[in-house]
Amino acid sequence: MNDFIYNVAVWAIPVVLAITLHEAAHGYVARMFGDPTAHMMGRITLNPLKHIDPVGTLLVPGGIVLMNAITGASFPPFGWAKPVPVDFGRLRKPKADMLWVAAAGPASNFVQAIVWALLVGFLVRMQGSPDSFWFDLAQRGMLVNVGLMLINLVPVPPLDGGRIVVSLLPLRQALAWSRLEPYGFFILIGLLYFGILDYVLRYVAQPILSFLMFFTGL
DSSP states (O other): OHHHHHHHHHHHHHHHHHHHHHHHHHHHHHHHTTOOHHHHTTOSSSOGGGTOOIIIIIIHHHHHHHHHHHHOOOOOOOOOOOOOOOOGGGSSSHHHHHHHHHHHHHHHHHHHHHHHHHHHHHHHHHHSSOOSHHHHHHHHHHHHHHHHHHHHTSSSTTSHHHHHHHHHSOHHHHHHHHTTGGGHHHHHHHHHHTTHHHHHHHHHHHHHHHHHHHHHTO
16 A cells, blocks of 8 residues: 555656646747737646646546556556647737647656756765655656657647647648547547557657656766
């Protein structure tokens, strides 16, 4: 039981931070480009209670941690928060600015991954041994943020990657691609179920994690 509580703690803290800062970044950049919707609704905040989705923030990551504890697997938990409301029509250049608003979330996760990597390096130098709660927390912080960044960059709307593709495509193709949005969640589940996304994520994540090790100084 103590091991389970420990695992919940070292996963829950970076997951909640990763999701909260991800959503706040969307709202902040949207305000920079002319849409104050998230600001007016109080969603540009680091208060996780404003962003928690019962299923995506609690049930799904918690279920993954539980399954890891039961099966002995080490699959990084992932989840989602309540999407920050963005009225793309209020952006100064809606199609072009959509790219920056969408990219803000994954960018925030990449920055967080670097911060966690710096903490890993600091702890190793200070403690000389990686056997500590804070080291485990920092290590999982790297994994969670890289995983969340890559999942959100899958080029299927309404994921951030899908928004970026819509922003970059010519108008006709962009409209066609945006029509995938009602089916985006089911496409993502299918990619996960058949192991396609897992394979791609592992293939892409490894060089990113290797790059992050540079920031540890080890």
